[in-house]
Amino acid sequence: xxxxxxxxxxxxxxxxxxxxxxxxxxxxxxxxxxxxxxxxxxxxxxxxxxxxxxxxxxxxxxxxxxxxxxxxxxxxxxxxxxxxxxxxxxxxxxxxxxxxxxxxxxxx
Numbered sequence: 001x002x003x004x005x006x007x008x009x010x011x012x013x014x015x016x017x018x019x020x021x022x023x024x025x026x027x028x029x030x031x032x033x034x035x036x037x038x039x040x041x042x043x044x045x046x047x048x049x050x051x052x053x054x055x056x057x058x059x060x061x062x063x064x065x066x067x068x069x070x071x072x073x074x075x076x077x078x079x080x081x082x083x084x085x086x087x088x089x090x091x092x093x094x095x096x097x098x099x100x101x102x103x104x105x106x107x108x
Contacts, residue, residue, distance in 0.1 A: 013056040021050065021061070031075040033059065037083065040068040049073075049081065049095065062101045067093050 013034065017025070023045065027037040033051050040047030047070040049062040064070070064083065070093075073083040083093040094104040 013052075013054065015052050015056040016058070018050060018058055018061060021048070023048075025050075026070070027072050029073060029075045029081070030054065031079045035073070035075065035081060037070055037073045039070045040064065042068050042087070047083065047085075049083075062095060064093065064095065064103055066103065066105070 015034070015036075017036075021038060023038045023040070025036045026039050029035050029037075034054055034056070036050040036052070038048040038050065045068070047064040047067040049064065051059040051062065053059060067083060067085060069085045069087050070083050071086045073081055075081055079097070081095040083095060085091070085093070090108045092106045092108065094102075094106055096102055096104075
């Protein structure tokens, strides 16, 4: 017998994408902040991550200059963001705050 647990969302946060952002968000994760992934394209647009407080207040945009065609991302227990692209499926892009955002590629 299969049982289901229904969880009710307790909070709704409205956000506005910052001006100058022309791509639609493709993924969202929540850690210490709310992070929204913009995919970028091989036509010259870098992937970006927009950072908001959990109350929906815009904080900053992280430009990922070596990343295009992002398809998804996740966050680990140390608040490292891991971005996946459809160009290099064996490469994970680690984005982490080390007194400034650092971008690091890891090949599986």
